Amino acid sequence: xxxxxxxxxxxxxxxxxxxxxxxxxxxxxxxxxxxxxxxxxxxxxxxxxxxxxxxxxxxxxxxxxxxxxxxxxxxxxxxxxxxxxxxxxxxxxxxxxxxxxxxxxxxxxxxxxxxxxxxxxxxxxxxxxxxxxxxxxxxxxxxxxxxxxxxxxxxxxxxxxxxxxxxxxxxxxxxxxxxxxxxxxxxxxxxxxxxxxxxxxxxxxxxxxxxxxxxxxxxxxxxxxxxxxxxxxxxxxxxxxxxxxxxxxxxxxxxxxxxxxxxxxxxxxxxxxxxxxxxxxxxxxxxxxxxxxxxxxxxxxxxxxxxxxxxxxxxxxxxxxxxxxxxxxxxxxxxxxxxxxxxx
Amino acid sequence: xxxxxxxxxxxxxxxxxxxxxxxxxxxxxxxxxxxxxxxxxxxxxxxxxxxxxxxxxxxxxxxxxxxxxxxxxxxxxxxxxxxxxxxxxxxxxxxxxxxxxxxxxxxxxxxxxxxxxxxxxxxxxxxxxxxxxxxxxxxxxxxxxxxxxxxxxxxxxxxxxxxxxxxxxxxxxxxxxxxxxxxxxxxxxxxxxxxxxxxxxxxxxxxxxxxxxxxxxxxxxxxxxxxxxxxxxxxxxxxxxxxxxxxxxxxxxxxxxxxxxxxxxxxxxxxxxxxxxxxxxxxxxxxxxxxxxxxxxxxxxxxxxxxxxxxxxxxxxxxxxxxxxxxxxxxxxxxxxxxxxxxxx
Numbered sequence: 301x302x303x304x305x306x307x308x309x310x311x312x313x314x315x316x317x318x319x320x321x322x323x324x325x326x327x328x329x330x331x332x333x334x335x336x337x338x339x340x341x342x343x344x345x346x347x348x349x350x351x352x353x354x355x356x357x358x359x360x361x362x363x364x365x366x367x368x369x370x371x372x373x374x375x376x377x378x379x380x381x382x383x384x385x386x387x388x389x390x391x392x393x394x395x396x397x398x399x400x401x402x403x404x405x406x407x408x409x410x411x412x413x414x415x416x417x418x419x420x421x422x423x424x425x426x427x428x429x430x431x432x433x434x435x436x437x438x439x440x441x442x443x444x445x446x447x448x449x450x451x452x453x454x455x456x457x458x459x460x461x462x463x464x465x466x467x468x469x470x471x472x473x474x475x476x477x478x479x480x481x482x483x484x485x486x487x488x489x490x491x492x493x494x495x496x497x498x499x500x501x502x503x504x505x506x507x508x509x510x511x512x513x514x515x516x517x518x519x520x521x522x523x524x525x526x527x528x529x530x531x532x533x534x535x536x537x538x539x540x541x542x543x544x545x546x547x548x549x550x551x552x553x554x555x556x557x558x559x560x561x562x563x564x565x566x567x568x569x570x571x572x573x574x575x576x577x578x579x580x581x582x583x584x585x586x587x588x589x590x591x592x593x594x595x596x597x598x599x600x601x602x603x604x605x606x607x608x609x610x611x612x613x614x615x616x617x618x619x620x621x622x623x624x625x626x627x628x629x630x631x632x633x634x635x636x637x638x639x640x641x642x643x644x
Numbered sequence: 645x646x647x648x649x650x651x652x653x654x655x656x657x658x659x660x661x662x663x664x665x666x667x668x669x670x671x672x673x674x675x676x677x678x679x680x681x682x683x684x685x686x687x688x689x690x691x692x693x694x695x696x697x698x699x700x701x702x703x704x705x706x707x708x709x710x711x712x713x714x715x716x717x718x719x720x721x722x723x724x725x726x727x728x729x730x731x732x733x734x735x736x737x738x739x740x741x742x743x744x745x746x747x748x749x750x751x752x753x754x755x756x757x758x759x760x761x762x763x764x765x766x767x768x769x770x771x772x773x774x775x776x777x778x779x780x781x782x783x784x785x786x787x788x789x790x791x792x793x794x795x796x797x798x799x800x801x802x803x804x805x806x807x808x809x810x811x812x813x814x815x816x817x818x819x820x821x822x823x824x825x826x827x828x829x830x831x832x833x834x835x836x837x838x839x840x841x842x843x844x845x846x847x848x849x850x851x852x853x854x855x856x857x858x859x860x861x862x863x864x865x866x867x868x869x870x871x872x873x874x875x876x877x878x879x880x881x882x883x884x885x886x887x888x889x890x891x892x893x894x895x896x897x898x899x900x901x902x903x904x905x906x907x908x909x910x911x912x913x914x915x916x917x918x919x920x921x922x923x924x925x926x927x928x929x930x931x932x933x934x935x936x937x938x939x940x941x942x943x944x945x946x947x948x949x950x951x952x953x954x955x956x957x958x959x960x961x962x963x964x965x966x967x968x969x970x971x972x973x974x975x976x977x978x979x980x981x982x983x984x985x986x987x988x989x
Contacts, residue, residue: 331723331726333699333726333730334730335695335696335699335700335726337699337700337702337703337722339719339722339723339726340719341723391936400736403732403734403736403739404736406727406728406731406732407727407732418727420727425730426730426731426732426733427731427732428732429732429734429739430922430925432732433925433929434921434925437925437928437929440836441836441840445836487917487918487921489918495724496719496720496723496724497720497724498716498717498719498720498721499717500662500665500666500713500714500717501713501717502713503655503658503659503711503713503714504711504713535710538710538711539710539711539712542711542712542713543712546713591652594652594654594710594711595652597710598652598653598654598708598710601708601710602653602708
């Protein structure tokens with residue numbers, strides 16, 4: 301089981317703030333189910349965790365208030381007993397209720413469900429009752445006790461300051477742990493992840509057989525690339541191009557965006573494509589190039605040569621020389637970088 | 645280099661399986677919305693088979709597919725299906741009956757020694773404080789915190805003490821009621837801390853155990869001087885048997901954790917702690933249940949039952965019930981109780 305936060309490749313020290321925020325956004329966790337295929341789940345932000353807890357507190361608070369009010373209203377309980385009754389009911393509406401929710405809703409409480417997060421077991425099997433009980437019993441100590449005691453800091457109670465120190469420790473643990481686990485998560489070997497969701501996007505390399513797109517097929521097939529022209533880029537560039545085509549392809553009849561034209565120009569320059577490409581056909585050109593490049597790279601991969609990015613030749617040469625060279629700029633958008641590369 | 649349409653290996657791979665993925669997505673959406681229970685037998689079977697296929701397809705797609713779309717989709721599809729297939733399939737009744745019939749009593753019997761140690765700490769503290777306060781009543785104030793004493797001390801008259809023990813007005817929560825509530829929450833805190841602080845190599849737990857015994861002993865000492873020892877014993881018995889046992893059990897849970905940290909054996913400390921936590925958690929839940937029962941006994945029983953013999957009978961009777969649960973339940977069943985599906989004992 302491993303928790304990965306992508307680390308900067310080349311220089312270990314980068315300008316702090318932006319980098320750490322980017323790292324935080326892409327925090328992910330590898331879970332290996334019994335099937336043995338690792339699944340990458342993303343870690344929610346602390347905001348989502350806190351938000352879910354607040355929603356849960358509001359729900360249990362309302363429940364408690366409604367129950368106590370109803371009992372007092374029908375005069376089952378004398379008015380003086382309200383304090384004792386409230387503490388009793390809120391005791392029941394706290395940890396036991398959370399345990400119940402997480403057991404019956406498969407690792408979710410109402411708040412977690414609303415914010416799209418859930419608890420999973422780190423060992424790759426289902427959550428067990430023991431895990432749910434442990435993480436929620438410790439939640440009582442980590443979250444609920446501080447909430448009740450901390451207001452006493454303002455009256456200067458010494459116990460409250462001890463609890464304050466404890467709360468700070470709890471927050472630091474959650475904040476510093478890579479998957480934002482709290483102590484209860486560590487004890488129960490669980491982690492809170494985002495509910496996964498993704499749509500299947502259409503395959504760009506798939507040529508549709510409907511009549512409407514036949515015109516596109518024809519234009520796309522007009523562009524033919526040589527092996528030398530396809531030899532430059534790797535999988536990373538291909539995927540950047542894929543993303544660009546998915547987001548920037550103009551609707552039929554509309555002029556292509558400037559980004560598309562820029563990329564077309566720099567690719568043409570880089571691969572030394574001889575024929576002119578009219579602006580209106582920039583998207584078709586790129587699509588044709590994408591298909592050809594993907595077919596080429598897949599074939600290479602089939603024969604055992606995986607090309608990660610455009611530096612594949614440097615890497616191959618470096619490995620041959622015994623000193624692997626790892627380019628540092630691999631995270632920059634590569635196609636716009638193509639010019640710099642050329643000037644070197 | 646020609647781009648023959650639809651001949652890309654990854655495209656064909658995707659086209660062949662896409663219908664299955666869509667079907668799996670339908671089943672997942674249905675299960676997420678209305679629960680796995682809403683699926684029929686065939687559908688559930690289909691879901692599992694399709695999940696295995698999707699996981700295998702993900703594995704292949706990662707290797708051969710150069711477009712991110714299907715890989716990202718399969719990743720999330722498999723994860724969603726995994727979360728449904730490997731959900732805790734427990735029913736509330738099942739969890740509760742297993743806990744009461746096997747888990748809790750077996751854990752209690754495994755932790756007999758720790759419970760005994762916690763009780764010894766309580767009794768030791770009690771005897772110590774009883775002797776100290778009997779010899780010199782001023783010890784009382786340094787042992788019992790003022791808010792717990794509720795105005796009762798060595799200087800209080802015997803009549804005041806007696807009136808506090810036999811509250812004549814059962815319905816209202818008078819001074820004694822307030823004290824009972826505060827004692828209830830005080831003891832809950834003690835139980836909580838002695839459990840949680842057990843991790844720190846047992847020391848705080850043992851200190852709390854001795855100290856709590858001392859409070860009790862000091863209390864007894866001042867009542868004994870006024871000839872009210874038996875009445876106090878009866879007053880405390882009705883809920884105290886349950887409540888003190890609960891505290892001792894919580895302490896035993898803490899001691900188990902501390903023991904795992906001190907003597908991890910052949911495991912790492914983390915593993916030993918996790919292992920010990922299996923029983924310790926059950927002890928904590930038992931303690932919480934008993935504290936709750938004690939609170940109920942305290943809130944209602946003590947005000948309603950004012951005869952000292954009846955108080956004794958109720959208190960020790962309930963104590964006997966707890967004991968017989970711990971000693972008798974869950975015998976003959978397979979040891980190594982299982983908490984849920986797919987879990988190592």
